[in-house]
Every structure is written in structure tokens, then in C-alpha cells.
Amino acid sequence: MIDVPTLVEQAREGRPRAVARLISLVEGASPQLREVMAALAPLSGKAYVVGLTGSPGVGKSTSTSALVTAYRRLGKRVGVLAVDPSSPFSGGALLGDRVRMQEHATDPEVFIRSMATRGHLGGLAWSAPQAIRVLDAAGCDVILVETVGVGQSEVEIAAQADTTVVLLAPGMGDGIQAAKAGILEIGDVYVVNKADRDGADATARELNHMLGLGEARQAGDWRPPIVKTVAAKQEGIDEVVEALEKHLAWMAGNGELAARRVRRAAQEVEAIAVTALRQRFGDVHGDKHLDALARRVADGELDPYAAADQLIAAVTG
Template sequence: MTFEVGELVAGARAGRPRAVARLISLVEGASPRLREVMAALAPHTGHAYVVGLTGSPGVGKSTCTSALVGAYRRAGKRVGVLAVDPSSPFSGGALLGDRIRMGEHATDPGVYIRSMATRGHLGGLAWAAPQAVRVLDAAGCDVIFVETVGVGQSEVEVAAQADTTVVLLAPGMGDGVQAAKAGILEVGDVFVVNKADREGADATVRELNHMLGLGEARAPGDWRPSVVKAVAARGEGVDEMVAALDKHRAWLEEHGALAARRVRRAALEVETIAVTALRERMADPSGDARLTALAERITAGTLDPYTAADELVAGLTGE
């Protein structure tokens, strides 16, 4: 199907959902015209506040996101949501339906919700998520929520893609141990203990504050993560979550950290695109006969892996 990039961008800028959906589909499908799309979007980006939400499965990420969307909509903000779901091993599509769990916002023209599949990408984010954020930014969203698959050793990438990272935990799920194990304390700007009507909520808050205190290596004036209790399903603690987000954004702007984070985010995006292009240019070495021959020499003890890698790179690049 032929299309005019200018018309699609104009449609997205006017808030037409179909134009936004088409642009994100072009991103996900790595369209040959993606360069043209990104060039057209570039002048209209850089305005949205990007909030990443992560946490173990079952802590209520989608419920919290939905509650936050409602709060920002009541404040007159346009909101975008990228819900990054696990990929089906059969179709490659998203297994979960966050749009179903956020159904109350489905008919609101000021809210755009999109589920994206990780397609095997580590880090909890689809590889196309940064560029999808760029589409929503250009489409006039004031706040963009990026909700990740879950949280664990490999799933803290959301911190690199967001202005503010929210880590959700729930009492009775061993999240305190998980937080320490996965290094989540280092990536969270705001911690939310959801389902705080459960037994052990206060203990979880105390444990979090204690761990944050132990891990402090902050200079005076550095940001100290907020810890908020909430029962998102009943709308409790939502105002406190919004206040914590607003407080962190104000701190970022006051200390020049917001611009620095966005520069790092753009650098990571460029690096990812460049590395992907290099891999495509070099071709996949896994089926290369040279790789098998080098592997056989390694197992025979006549070659070490680093020298083998140097030889493979030289052969692939022609150097």
C-alpha cells in the first residue's frame, strides 16, 4: 500500500488515531521508509514527559498505569501508553492485552494505547519502543507511559528510555529480595508499593526505605527516590503517585538532569540503529563456514576465542 509520509505525520499531529497507529506499525515492521518517517517527525518531538513503569508480574502495573492515565486526563493532558508485552512463540505477537485492562480509556480521544511485542528482545522493551515513543511525542502526547513486561536481571532497560522510572512492588511477593537481587534500587526514581491493603505493606515500605538508605551514595541535593503506598484498583494513592512524579520532574528540570537523560536516550537509540545496520552489513555469521572451522580449532586447543573472533571479523569486513 502506498502512502504519503507527510500526510501520515500531519494526521498524527492532528491527533488522528489511525495515522498514529500506521506510523507505529511502520516502526514495528522496520519499514524501508522508516528513515523518511523519522526525519519528518524529528521537528515535532522533545516535548513529552516519558514515564517508565516496571515491576514483577502481578503487582498491578496495568491497573496503576490506568489510574495514572485517568489522573493526567483530568488535568487536561494528552496521554500515550506503550504496553510492552511478551511475544507469542508462535505468531510473534503480544500475548497479553493491556488495552483490555485499560478499557475505561478506550473511547477517550485524548488517550492512545498501544501494545507492542518484545519479539525476544531482552530488557523488557520492544526494540522499536524508543521510536514508537517518538511517534507519540510528535502526535502531541504530553505524557507517555511505557509499561514493561516485568522486572528482573535483564529488564531494567526501561530506565534508559524514560525521564522517570517507576518501580512497582507488592507486599507478600518477595519483591524486597527481588529488588536487591535485580539492582532495581539503582534504576527506580519512584517506588510504589501497590495493593497496600494487603498485610505486610508497611513492612515492605520500611524495608524499601531501609535498603535505599543503605545503598545511598548521594551527594547533597541528589534525588532520593520517593516511596508511595497505593491501592490502584480503588484509586487510592493515585494523587500521591502523581505528586511523586511531578516532584521528580521538577528536580530533573532544576538540576539540568532532564536534558542530560534525553541526550543519553538519543545516544542509545543512535547506537542501537548503528549496530543493527552494521550487523546487517556484515551478515549473520552463524551459518558461515569460517565460524565452524574456527570453533573446531578452539575445541582442539589450537586457537583461543579472542584470536578466533579477530579472524572472523577480519574475514567478514574484508580487513
């Protein structure tokens, strides 16, 4: 058995090995996960969580690395969760994001972890909320969560982050993608990366127009800014950080930050409860009670909704 209190104390001191072991316990759904989460609960809630999403190829990893550099210049401890697609062979992360962030590998104030989606839709690993809590408790001031880049289902990041950054790039059809992917609703800050390419200004104008079309804002509401960057050259990144800090201050000033974190906690609790129920339901496959109900439905003696009610009562009773 792992000595959880000692491991948590070492993580609070910023020891990378302890942080890595805690996240491994999370990813592996360890039997000690409840003990870990109970120990971390009073230590979390201080970090600023920023989600980065966008279509594949827009430069999410490069932008994340550039933001790490900018925040380190400000003296912030930074955690990065780079959610990679899963290997079809091992189920592990392909680690492409970590390769791109190699320049930060020797910085003790930066913790980078690649996580596999393991088939989970929505652009995030199922264990991301718990991993965010580990980095939060480990003293990270800013946690950057970079999604897998799966396109339209990535909107889940909005539920996990305080601020969601949507990245686009010129010449990739991102304007149309933005309209149909629903990312116009989730973005708090929009970044047109690779702005040294032809079409960057047109992409920014189109995005601004589309944001205007969907507006139904009241006085004092947040108007998502559009920032142009060349992340590979660190150009425009300070402006992105400035936009993020403004959004954080706006949320803190009107109660939106607390409201978002309560919603995030509610979704996490719901996901854990649903997972537990699903496991209990999984145990009824081939169960005599289920078979008996199925026969009655097949024979027309019972409707499927009534049968489902009886099964739920049997499982949860």
C-alpha cells in the same frame, strides 16, 4: 508506498489511525522507517516519558490505567506503550494490558498501544524508542511505558524513561526481589501498590531501609520517595503524580533531564548501528572468506582474535 509526510501530519493532529500506522511501520521495520524517523525528529523531545516496572502481579496495568485517569483530569494528552509478552505462535502481543485499560479506549486524547517483546530481553520491545518518538511527535504530553513484567532483566526501562517508577506489592517477596534485581539503582519513585493488604507498611519500611543502606547522596541529590497506593480504587495516585512532577522539576532544574535524554539517544543510535552490523555479519555465514579463516584457526595457523579482526575488516571495509 505510504505517503509519510501526510501520515505524520495526521499523527500530529492526533488521529489515532495515523499514529497506529506509524507505530506499525516501526514494529515491522518498514523500508520507509528512515523516512518516518527523519520526519519525526524535529517534532519530538517534548513529552515526559515515565517507565513503570516491577514483578508480575504487582498491578502495573491497573496503576498505568489509574495514572492515565489522573493525567487526563489535568488535561494532558497521554500515550501508553504496554509491552506484552509475545505469543509463541504469532509473535504478537497477548494484549492483556489493553484489556485492563478498556475504560480509556473511547478517549481521543489517550492512545494505547500493546507491543510485543518478540523475544527481546530487558522487558521492552526493541522498537520501543522509535514508538516513543511517534507518540511524542503526535503531541502526547505524557508517555507511560509499562514493561512486560519479566523480573530481573527489566532494568532496561531506566534507559528509555525520563523517570522510572518501580512498583512493589506486600506479600510477594518484593523486598528480596528488589535487592537482587538491581531495581534499587533504577527507581526514581517507588510505589507500594495494593496498600490495603496486610504487610504494606512493612514492605514500605523495608524498602526505605534498603534505600538508606545504598545511599551515597550529596546535598541536593534526588531521594526516591515511597508512595502507597490502591490503584484499583484510584487511592494514592494523585500522590504518585505529585512525586513524578517533583522529579521532573528537579531534573529540569539541574540538567539531569537533558543528560538522560542524550544518554537515551546515544543508546538508540548504538542499538541501530549494532543491529545493522549484525545483519551484515549475518550475511557472512557460509561465506568463503569466513570458511577460510575458520580453517586457518582450526589448523593453528591463526588465532581467533586475529581472524575476527580480519573478518571485521572485510565486512566493514
